[in-house]
Amino acid sequence: MLSEKSKFVPSPMEMQNLIKPEMKQIIKHNCDEITSALIPQYFDPPIEQPQRAEIAYYRCQTDQVPAY
Incomplete structure (x- = not known):
């Protein structure tokens, strides 16, 4: 407060x-x-073949070291 x-x-x-x-x-x-505004051009991407999960989400197995 001001005095x-x-x-x-x-x-x-x-x-x-x-x-x-x-x-x-x-x-x-x-x-x-x-x-006037141009009408947008729609384009359908090609349908791709589904991939197997093991191929698409490959995880390196080096972190699984057996304990002796």
Whole structure:
């Protein structure tokens, strides 16, 4: 909390000189000038033959060392 003795002192403001905006000609367009969105092309990937799990998920057997 602020004590009663301390007051808020705002930081000094800086002056900025903005450039004058340029005048431009307004151009009106017709809806016919706007291109329509292209229809997406769908493609079916080829059906692949299923793989056996032993081939697809091969795991090295070196971590299974017999205990003597």
